[in-house]
Amino acid sequence: MRLVIGISGASGVIYGIRALEILKKLGAETHLILTEAARETIRLETDRNVAQVEGLSTEVHKIGDITSSLASGSYRTDGMAVIPCSMKTLSGVASGYADNLLLRAAEVTLKERRRLVLVARETPLTLIDLENMVTASRAGAIILPAMPAFYQRPKTINDIVDQVTGKTLDLLGVEHGIPTEWKGPNASKRRGKA
Numbered sequence: 132m133r134l135v136i137g138i139s140g141a142s143g144v145i146y147g148i149r150a151l152e153i154l155k156k157l158g159a160e161t162h163l164i165l166t167e168a169a170r171e172t173i174r175l176e177t178d179r180n181v182a183q184v185e186g187l188s189t190e191v192h193k194i195g196d197i198t199s200s201l202a203s204g205s206y207r208t209d210g211m212a213v214i215p216c217s218m219k220t221l222s223g224v225a226s227g228y229a230d231n232l233l234l235r236a237a238e239v240t241l242k243e244r245r246r247l248v249l250v251a252r253e254t255p256l257t258l259i260d261l262e263n264m265v266t267a268s269r270a271g272a273i274i275l276p277a278m279p280a281f282y283q284r285p286k287t288i289n290d291i292v293d294q295v296t297g298k299t300l301d302l303l304g305v306e307h308g309i310p311t312e313w314k315g316p317n318a319s320k321r322r323g324k325a
């Protein structure tokens with residue numbers, strides 16, 4: 132499986148890092164694009180450095196490298212996630228303003244009718260953000276706000292991160308084994324009390 136992982140400078144870069152970790156473990160081919168703001172957010176929000184994050188991917192693509200394979204639809208992929216997706220990057224996707232490689236790769240994913248999952252992260256949302264989500268959704272993107280569910284009774288922050296990341300990978304057709312399915316109240320009771 133060949134997937135593009137874009138990490139933008141929204142809060143929650145840990146979701147993108149976790150996606151890379153899971154995909155590496157599964158032996159998937161990952162193509163990573165980090166925005167400039169994502170590099171800063173990795174430093175601010177995590178104990179990893181950028182090189183460690185890049186080391187989780189099969190291939191790193193520079194944000195300004197418009198000659199990258201990912202800039203062309205002829206390079207086949209099985210889809211792309213922007214995880215997390217800032218409101219700025221969302222606006223670039225919605226308007227078709229592909230002035231960096233992440234935005235171009237997202238545009239290519241849409242034009243080739245491949246799956247594009249945007250893990251949007253902001254709160255509260257402006258009308259501009261909401262309208263950009265509608266526009267991107269109409270164009271074929273899946274808007275997956277970084278909103279964890281709690282029906283799996285998470286015990287740790289890692290469990291919460293895995294819930295959002297697992298749901299994103301579900302939508303890309305990845306068999307990852309992280310429990311993301313609600314299997315009814317009896318299954319929940321069997322797991323024990325909250």
Ligand SMILES: Cc1cc2nc3c(=O)[nH]c(=O)nc-3n(C[C@H](O)[C@H](O)[C@H](O)COP(=O)(O)O)c2cc1C
Binds near residue numbers: 166
């Ligand atoms: C610590 C930190 C957290 C941020 N969180 C968000 C966020 O959750 N959502 C968002 O849209 N922008 C957020 N931003 C602002 C973006 O990083 C900024 O708009 C940036 O220009 C996005 O650029 P990019 O989309 O190219 O990564 C955050 C910035 C910092 C430094």
